[in-house]
Amino acid sequence: MPARRLFAPIFIFAGILHFIRPKTYESIMPDWCPAHRELVYASGVAEIAGGAALLHPRTRQLGGALSAATLVGVFPANLHMALHPERYRGLPGGKLALWARLPLQAALIAWARAAARD
Numbered sequence: 677m678p679a680r681r682l683f684a685p686i687f688i689f690a691g692i693l694h695f696i697r698p699k700t701y702e703s704i705m706p707d708w709c710p711a712h713r714e715l716v717y718a719s720g721v722a723e724i725a726g727g728a729a730l731l732h733p734r735t736r737q738l739g740g741a742l743s744a745a746t747l748v749g750v751f752p753a754n755l756h757m758a759l760h761p762e763r764y765r766g767l768p769g770g771k772l773a774l775w776a777r778l779p780l781q782a783a784l785i786a787w788a789r790a791a792a793r794d
Contacts, residue, residue: 683791687727687743694720704764706756722746730791740792744785751781 694701694716701716709715726746729739754777757764761771769776 680787680791680793683743683787684727684730684739687723687730687788691720691723691725691727694723701753704753704757706752709752719746719750722749726788730788737792740788743788743791747781747785747788751778754778754781 698713698716701719702712705712705715722742723746726739726743729735729742731739754774758771758774758778761774764774767773
């Protein structure tokens with residue numbers, strides 16, 4: 677299924693963006709999280725590793741699990757954005773889009789799990 681095959685390169689690219697534009701990701705982190713830059717890099721590594729693992733049949737299930745776990749791990753940043761829309765006024769769609777991102781995480785987790793299937 678082509679949609680499953682798209683997840684890995686998209687997730688790898690998203691992980692690379694953590695290193696190219698770390699300030700963007702730092703800006704969405706909840707204030708209570710320590711070491712914002714380090715966590716941005718760690719989540720970038722996790723996204724790259726999960727996406728890369730999905731590319732090989734031997735590591736595909738691990739890659740799906742890692743990708744899903746990473747999406748769960750970054751969920752607090754999405755929730756933070758929805759709860760503090762005044763900080764993200766420049767994003768298209770405004771407050772509604774910030775809240776719409778929350779169920780989108782569930783869809784992405786389902787996509788990661790589907791990508792892990794042989």
